[in-house]
Amino acid sequence: MLQLFQYNWQVRNEWFDWCNSLSVEHLLQNRKGGVGSFLQTLFHIVDVESSYIREMKGEPDLAPNYHDYMSLEQVRKLSDLYHEEVAEFIGNWSSEMDQEIVTISWLNDSKLSCGEILRHILTHEIHHIGQLSIWAKELDKPVVSASYIGRGLH
Template sequence: MINLFSYNWQVRDEWFEWCKHVPDQELMKDRVGGMGSILHNLLHMINCERIWISQMEGSPLSKKDFSESTTLEEVIVFSNETKKYTEQFLTSLEHERTDKLLTITSRKGTVYKLPYKKVLLHIITHEVHHAGQLSVWSREIDRKPVSSDLIFREWQ
């Protein structure tokens, strides 16, 4: 499981490098789909990771709110903090079973009991989904997207 998180983090870090060569107005520009902008999409990916891991860990929810003044640098710092947080959780989880259940209640009051493994896979695929949206938007501004090709990446 940690290998797939590492893969996502590599791709995310490459998106951050990509963003450093794009004007801020393009990063913040309203777009169709996703979370509405490149920068907000990146922050959303990180927030969701942080929220789910916090729930499994039983910690208070910690997320970063998006605003017009949110900077790329702030998102990168939050990403690095979240990676460390997630790595610590995954390391501790290696000694436990991933079939442990997370109980959540939906806004409508429905109670779900979700195996940790399923939640972790959801976090991974959620990020891949939003990275795909970034690729579409990069082409819209005539920029080459970050490659998400898993085959040619090194495992950590």
């Protein structure tokens, strides 16, 4: 599981680097599909990952407001800030935790297993990375590689 999170973090950081080449207009432009713009999508990925991890830890969701993070640098700093907490939690993951049940407050107090939540976090980010790739192609720009192979994770 850790290697898949490491994969997501590598790809996310490559998208942050990629987005440096965008104008502010393209970075913030609302796009079809997804949660909005390149910046809003990156913010959403970071927020969702942290929110679920904090719920599994029994801690309150920090629920940052997107409008307080209106630059690529601010969203990247938020990602870096949350990363340590998420990495520590994932690094201490055990197979016994897979079946632990957690109540997710923003999903009408749904009860989900930690294993299901962790897998959702992984696939959620991969889904949105695919959207970023489509938007990059619409701008006639090369995309960040989504390949797991060659990333040195094994």
